[in-house]
Amino acid sequence: MELFHNQVTHEQGGFSIRMFHPSFGLHFLAQNISPPTTILDFPSEARFVEELRQGYDVVGISFIVPNFLRAKRMAELVRGHSPRSKIVLGGHGTPLPEVAGEIPHDEVCVGEGVRWLRGFFGEDPDRPIKHPILADSFGGRIMGVPVTDSAGHLTPGLGCPNACFFCLPSNFFGNKYVPYLETGQDMFDVCVAIEKALGFRKFYVMDENFLKYPERAYELADLMAKHGKAYRFSIFSSAENISKVGINFLLRLGVISVWLGVESKFEIFAKNRGVDFPSLVSELRSHGILVLTSAILFLDQHDHDSLWEDIRFTVGLEPDLVQFMQLGPAPNSPIFRKYSAEGRIMKDVPYQEWHGQGRIWFRHPHFTREESERLLAEAFRYEYDTLGPSLIRMYETLVRGYRTLDGSGDPIIARRRESLRRRASKFRPFLAAAKHHAHNEASRDLVARVTAEYNDVFGPMTLKQHAQSQVVRAFAAREARRVEAGRNVYQPRTIVTRYRM
Ligand code: SF4
The missing domain is CATH 3.80.30.20 (tm_1862 like domain)
Known part of the structure; x- marks a missing residue:
């Protein structure tokens, strides 16, 4: 669900980068087959069962190795609540030898699924692939502040x-x-x-x-x-x-x-x-x-x-x-x-x-x-x-790039530089609030160094940025309390997407 917090920034407390990602593979499959298809992202068990009652011909379950038991449970629910549905398994968990004997199913797709699933439905596997129109992430949070930036x-x-x-x-x-x-x-x-x-x-x-x-x-x-x-x-x-x-x-x-x-x-x-x-x-x-x-x-x-x-x-x-x-x-x-x-x-x-x-x-x-x-x-x-928080290092990269690209006569590079300035300006209130949450001397030094760099390159913060930094401080304090209390898990809501060809 969370790429960055899961395997990149989870030790960085309230500075950890939080966001959820949809199940891209499932959306690709749905977009590229003829039968009307429903995608459930992050369903609870109750929500999954509720959907099964619609009476689907086929239920596809995609899973990775650590989700073996979840896939098994879901397949058993399909057999119990929608016995006429065929079950198709896919994803990186499918090579497990126990799949054959322990997860109820009718078909298994190992490897690329779009062409395989088209073949399963009797369609031409090789017609052009249609890319789904999707956001990469949702539910993002920076220092506890909900962000819509995706x-x-x-x-x-x-x-x-x-x-x-x-x-x-x-x-x-x-x-x-x-x-x-x-x-x-x-x-x-x-x-x-x-x-x-x-x-x-x-x-x-x-x-x-x-x-x-x-x-x-x-x-x-x-x-x-x-x-x-x-x-x-x-x-x-x-x-x-x-x-x-x-x-x-x-x-x-x-x-x-x-x-x-x-x-x-x-x-x-x-x-x-x-x-x-x-x-x-x-x-x-x-x-x-x-x-x-x-x-x-x-x-x-x-x-x-x-x-x-x-x-x-x-x-x-x-x-x-x-x-x-x-x-x-x-x-x-x-x-x-x-x-x-x-x-x-x-x-x-x-x-x-x-x-x-x-x-x-x-x-x-x-x-x-x-x-x-x-x-x-x-x-x-x-x-x-x-090294201090990744977020602050990222803000440092923006200002470094802005400095380096100065004076380029190439209009494309000049646009890139302007984009760096816009992003740096947007994140500046976070930088200003960060000094209150830096956890050690190296982090405090980093925040001070990057702040000085911003002041030097972009001048003092605007009144609006000062006000925004106060809001960030309030959110960051709440996030720090969550982390301290060990309540560091965010659960996305179930997202239901219906594809109709
Ligand atoms: S096989 Fe390709 S994608 Fe995988 S680690 Fe090597 S270079 Fe990276």
Whole structure:
């Protein structure tokens, strides 16, 4: 439900970034088949049962490995309340061997689902894919303040051919890229449609390695320039591809944030060979591009010393955000097969604990499960204690970029700079309120440094911004009390979307 709070900022108290994401895959399926379809996002059990009473021909349940028991329960409810419905299972949980015997179902789809589901309904699997018109997130909160700031959702394609041994999405789609939007024109058309329908000019691109196919990105940038569109994109990309296209191109395309797999300094993946990460992260940030670096903990190469060496290396890059993820041998992945053959998978660990943010479920030569949980929390805590809140680092990147892009004669870059100024101005009341909640000296120094930078570059705050910062303070104080009391879970309401072809 929450990408950032779940695996990036959960140790950052009231500064944690909160937002929910819809079930994109389900919306893709519904948009691309002929039968009228209802999507339930985040249903309670009661709401799910209520919907079953409508008498559906088919009920699709998509689940990931930790939701195995939920999928089982839902399938049993379908059999009990709507016995004539066929049950189709899909998603990353489907390779689990117990699916066959424990979850009631009629069909299982493993891998890409749109073409599979069309085939199931007797439709042409290969007719063009229609991209759903969706917001990327909802229910956002910054320092407890509800924000309506969202982005359009784009999924240009699924999977990645790089086949890194730990990577579930790559493996799940056969170590191939499955394109939905093959050309820059396809992407541009969807951006225009989303802008028209929902008003977004900013997009979250859910593609494992978006710049792997740079021709599509080049064409998209050309079309934006031709039509005077200053769209902005958050992307995932491996370092090799950023180096290939260059930062100037990222600015022209309107890339505002990059999710970058650093992984480990001890296991050099082809995608990271020869990459100077300190320079790359610093250069991206100094051009106003937010950077999230992700690292894997509990690789075979890790002992207690080298694990901390990797943690310190990742934090030392000084990115805006960090994801630490435990190595997670998921069913069917190469690492799962290897560890299974070596007898290292702990089969008694329930599936609800098979995710990268709890305890490892394989035998590691140097770490117990309990240690893995403690060390993961310590890694996130070390990042927060050393670098301060991600939010403030992000505000720092905006002002750094604004400074760097000064004086560019290129009208596209000048527009990007103006966009940085607008965003910095919007977030300034949060920065002003942050000093009251900075949790240690490093955080207080960060807030003071960034505040001084804002004052220097943008001048003093306006009266309106002062007033807004008082409102932020009130919300932030309430959020801090929630966190302190351990009431840190937000539950989204059920969202019902009905698709009619
Ligand atoms: S480059 Fe990234 S998306 Fe591609 S296989 Fe490796 S980890 Fe997965």
